[in-house]
Amino acid sequence: MSAPVRILTAVPICDGHDSAINTINLEFIRHGIEVVYLGFHRYAGDIVRAAIQEDVGAIGISSYNGGHVEFFAEVVRQLKKYNAADIKVFGGGGGTITHDDQRIMQRNGVDKIFFAGTSLGDMTQWVRQRYGTARKRSLGKSPDMKLARKLTEIEDSYAQRKRPRKKSAAKRHSLGKTRVLGFTGPGGAGKTTLIDEIVLRLLQREPKASVAILSHDPSVVGAGALLGDRATMINSQDDRVFMRSMATRGQAGGLSPATEDCLALLAQSDFDYVIIETVGTGQEAMPFQSKLIDQTVLVMNPDYGARLQLQKIVMLDLADIVVVNKSDLDRAKTAANEIERRLEGSKREQRLISTVAKRHRDRGVDKLCDLLMEKK
Amino acid sequence: MSKLGHVVEAVENYNRFVEDEVKRARSDKKFGRQMLERWDEIKRNIKIGTAPTGLKLPRLALPEIDEAGDITRYLLGEGLPGEFPYLSGAYREMYLEPWQEPKIELGSFEKNGRKKNGQNKNGHAENGASGLTKPKQAEEPTRLFSGLMLAEDTNKRFHFLSAHQRSKRLSTAFDGVTLYGIDSDADGVLGKIGEGGVAVDTVEDMMRLYDGFELGSPNFSASMTISGPAPIIMAMYIAAAKRRFGPEVVPNLRGTIQADIFKEVQAQNETIFPTEASLRFLGDMMEWTTRHMPRWYPVSISGYHIGEAGSTPVQQAAYTLSNGFAYAEMMAKRGLSADEFGPRLSFFLDCGLDVEYIALTRVSRRIWAIGMRDVFGAGPKAQLFKVHTQTSGRSLIAAEFRNNLTRTAAELMLAYMNGTNSSHSNSADEPFTTPSEEWIRLSAHSQAILLEESGIFKHVMNMLSGSPGMKAVERAVEAAILEEFRQIESLGGVMGAVENRYQRSQIQNAAHRYEEQIYNGTRPMIALNKYRNEHEEMPEFELARTPRAKQQLQVHRLQQFKKKNAKKAEQALEKLIGVVETDENCFPALMEAAEVCSLGQIVTRLQEVVGRFRPMV
Incomplete structure (x- = not known):
């Protein structure tokens, strides 16, 4: 079995036209492609950084607001600058990109421009064929790229079933200053937003700190995956943040078969913080078996249903910190009380914090950040 | 319950009220007689105009009914043009040629005087006269x-x-x-x-x-x-x-x-601040301009971009109206009365080729009027749904692009059937570029051909309203809009639904379905998935691009400004x-x-x- 094709898609800066790319993303996913979607209104620099960290085969740019000749050229130029020209650039813009533009863009190093009227099927087939075969990889000069390519090797080896599933050899004490934080919780609780707000604070509070994020999204059964966390994580698109999006590739429980090895690699790579985020999990999930993780955070939505449901959530016994996010909702006070009672039963020193992650400068998130930064 | 929940109730109540009045007109002889008398009076006052061919026609067409209950249902449920609940039209005469007293010599007819009388593009009547006298020169729409x-x-x-x-x-x-x-x-x-x-x-x-x-x-x-x-x-x-x-x-x-932040979050993506902060800045501006700039429209509540992002027509109307009611609620909370802020709200809708567009604006006008009157306590001027309609850009395609003229003309026709206050017809070359002068001219002329050259809209009010088909679409569309309102309300109103990304995902789902329908052929797009010319060459257009030197000049001027200040x-x-x-x-x-x-x-x-x-x- 070969590894899925990974590509990154985005819409350029000052452009919010995401209707076309949303449809194209879905079509790609349906045909087995893993799409790291960066969202709309994105700087060339953010796109290139993400493409390198995610180690995608190609970048697809959907541009409808003009300035495409310059924008595509800038993306290609920056890829070259980081010695990552093996990551190809393709794109389209309906009728806004003319044939003359296309000629200039291809001279500038753009691989392919799709014109209006190209069928989704043709486009998908072309992308799979062109970027599906193993490319000649430059090893890369930057630490980001080296790390990214090692992560790809790990993921690919699992996909090709070359590597037996085994516990990582890394031991907690060998990690030095690095703190590893695990975030989990049901879908829609606001994990991604919360992590992004934590990252913002870490970067502000420790002007030299670096952060790695290992973020998971589910694979569609028998198909690709939409890896969309980057689109929401506006503060994590930063040179001090290394982010990698992983698809679960058929594994249940919130993580991917390759997670443990990838986490071990990141944890040994000299970051100050390594954050791992699971996909939205069910009540029985206990994703963080790894000994590498220092602290686990369970992020809850106040709307978990009847109080009895709490008894069934395994992570409430295991998490070091429980966060009730969206605590501006009507039910949040009740939820916090019920969860507090539930935690009393577990007889561990667990902390409970209420947050409103979507709120700028939220005090609850500040408090959570304090806890996560406390050295044990 | 947010105000939207109350709007749903108000529309349901109003519909019940109409039916109760219908029964009353049939059972209460005195009331029934009053309605019949009113009907006779309305008919007596209808003026008879003359088409260029010499044919005499009434300036207002009415349904052929003579029974008190039916008359009541028509007058209360639809309203005459210019009367609550404004289903047939926001104004009495809309696109009609101004009334000429028969004795006035034809030679004195001012070419530009025959626009919808007394209303400018945004529809606020500036000259209250209703076509009985020769109007002062109206603004071009x-x-x-x-x-x-x-x-x-x-x-x-x-x-x-x-x-x-x-x-x-x-x-x-x-x-x-x-x-x-x-x-x-x-x-x-x-x-x-x-x-x-x-x-x-x-x-x-x-x-x-x-x-x-x-x-x-x-x-x-x-x-x-x-x-x-x-x-x-x-x-x-x-x-x-x-x-x-x-x-x-x-x-x-x-x-x-335009300033419509809700539709940005739901569809168009041009947002800068978190939604709540954006709404605060917007509310501050709206409140200030409403108090100090009485002729300014501080928000144009826009369904256009919702439609262009791929929504269904019903979604477009439902989200636009509910966004409008949310702005109204915001202004009411700031202590402004509906009669202060209501007239400062205007709307902007998309008109495509789906069947719903026959009646979408008509139904929207009715729901808005009922909501504003019965939930916000608005008087007549603040009940009006003043709307600018633009034909659908998304319906235009690159393949054999000249067909876009036909698409736009059909859409424009639908927009006028709804009695839009003003309109913008897209240029056929839009799939490629900022419209060129040649195609802009053709699209502008399409408006004039429909309103000025053709006799469809200029002789008779209600020309197309009230037909069985129109009524069937109206009923189905109203019910579907109210159902969307209930969904939004169940998520905590517009803001709650936005946070649950309800509108966004609904729009995206509809957009995907639309694309799928094009690709699997169930939605015919002529010359794209049907009757396609395999040998067509893509035309090349002169594109208006900004030269680098100009871009650098802008940067330079900005930096000078910053230095100076x-x-x-x-x-x-x-x-x-x-x-x-x-x-x-x-x-x-x-x-x-x-x-x-x-x-x-x-x-x-x-x-x-x-x-x-x-x-x-």
């Missing part, structure tokens, strides 16, 4: 949309476009850099400067943009198509007007700024964020800041206080 390169280039275009117009009605498109509140000297945006619209960074650009136009004059109005940074752009417009004409110009300023800018920004941290209205401080700060400076500083918008994928 044309709004000249332009925006390219730098302010002086757009200004030149404005002068060119409006040279032969009595009224100067300019509509401004901004470039992406401005729409996202970014300064032209920011890293990575140079290629985008002046693309797709005009670059505006400072009050000085704003002065250049409208140079030579009398901003306070009654026959000038400016429209600005911008939402994310709208309050800041508005502040800059006011600052520019004050510099040119003194502070006394402010109450006379007339125009529209560095000290004052810092003080103004300090003052601004001081106010933003309180509950006070920050618009006055924003106007001060706009005098000395660039757009990007203001946005950046505000983002430090309120945060940045986090996209919802």
Whole structure:
């Protein structure tokens, strides 16, 4: 079995036209492609950084607001600058990109421009064929790229079933200053937003700190995956943040078969913080078996249903910190009380914090950040 | 329950009320007789006009009914044109040729006098007369949309476009850099400067943009198509007007700024601040302009972009109306009465080719009127759903693009069947480029051909309303809109639904279905998936691109401005964020800041206080 094709898609800066790319993303996913979607209104620099960290085969740019000749050229130029020209650039813009533009863009190093009227099927087939075969990889000069390519090797080896599933050899004490934080919780609780707000604070509070994020999204059964966390994580698109999006590739429980090895690699790579985020999990999930993780955070939505449901959530016994996010909702006070009672039963020193992650400068998130930064 | 829940109840109650009155007209003889008398009186007063062929026709067509219950259902359920609940029309005569007293000599007919009488494009009646006398020359319903390169280039275009117009009605498109509140000297945006619209960074650009136009004059109005940074752009417009004409110009300023932040979050994605902060800045601006600029429309509640993002027609109407009610609720909470803010709200809808469009605006007008009257206590002027309709850009395709003329003409026809206050017909070359003059001219003429050349709309009011098909669509559309309202209400109203990304995912699902239907052929697109010409060559157009030198000039001017105002800018920004941290209205401080700060400076500083918008994928 070969590894899925990974590509990154985005819409350029000052452009919010995401209707076309949303449809194209879905079509790609349906045909087995893993799409790291960066969202709309994105700087060339953010796109290139993400493409390198995610180690995608190609970048697809959907541009409808003009300035495409310059924008595509800038993306290609920056890829070259980081010695990552093996990551190809393709794109389209309906009728806004003319044939003359296309000629200039291809001279500038753009691989392919799709014109209006190209069928989704043709486009998908072309992308799979062109970027599906193993490319000649430059090893890369930057630490980001080296790390990214090692992560790809790990993921690919699992996909090709070359590597037996085994516990990582890394031991907690060998990690030095690095703190590893695990975030989990049901879908829609606001994990991604919360992590992004934590990252913002870490970067502000420790002007030299670096952060790695290992973020998971589910694979569609028998198909690709939409890896969309980057689109929401506006503060994590930063040179001090290394982010990698992983698809679960058929594994249940919130993580991917390759997670443990990838986490071990990141944890040994000299970051100050390594954050791992699971996909939205069910009540029985206990994703963080790894000994590498220092602290686990369970992020809850106040709307978990009847109080009895709490008894069934395994992570409430295991998490070091429980966060009730969206605590501006009507039910949040009740939820916090019920969860507090539930935690009393577990007889561990667990902390409970209420947050409103979507709120700028939220005090609850500040408090959570304090806890996560406390050295044990 | 949010006000939207009350609107649902109000519409249901009103529908029940109509049926109760129908029964009463049938059982209560006195009431029934009154209704019959009223009906007779209405019929007696209908004037008979003459078509150019000599055919005599009534200026108002009525259903052929003579029973008190049916008459009651018609008069209360639909209303005559210009009467609550305005299903048939917002005004009595709309597109009719002005009434000519038979004795007046034909030679005195003014060519431009036969526009919808007494209403300008946004539909507010300025000359209350209703077609009984020869009207004073009305404004042309044309709004000249332009925006390219730098302010002086757009200004030149404005002068060119409006040279032969009595009224100067300019509509401004901004470039992406401005729409996202970014300064032209920011890293990575140079290629985008002046693309797709005009670059505006400072009050000085704003002065250049409208140079030579009398901003306070009654026959000038400016429209600005911008939402994310709208309050800041508005502040800059006011600052520019004050510099040119003194502070006394402010109450006379007339125009529209789009400013619709809900549809940005739901569909168009041009957002800068978190939704709640955006709404606060918008509310501050709306409150201030409502109190101090009585001729200004501070928000254009837009379904257009919702439709263009791929929504169904019902979703478009439902989200637009519910957004409108949410703005109304916001203004009511600030202590303004519906009669104060209601007339300052206007709407902007998309019209495509799906069958719902036969009645979409008609039904919207009815729901808006009932909601405004029965939930917000609005009087007649504040009940009117004043709407500008643009034909669908999304329905136009590149393959054999000349077909787009037919598509646009059909859409325009639908828009007039709904009695839109004003309209914009798209140019057939839009799939490729900013419209060229040749195709703009054709699209503008399509409006004139339908309204002026053809007899469809100019002789008889109610020409197409009231048909069984129209009524069937109206009923189905109203029920579907109310169902959408209930969904939104169940998520906590518009804001709650936005946070649950309800509207967004509904729109995206509809967009995907639309694309799938095109690709699997169940939605015919002529010359694309049906009757396709395999040998067609793509046409090449001259595209309007902004030269690099102009882009650099914009950057240079901005940097000069910043240098010149560095000290004052810092003080103004300090003052601004001081106010933003309180509950006070920050618009006055924003106007001060706009005098000395660039757009990007203001946005950046505000983002430090309120945060940045986090996209919802």
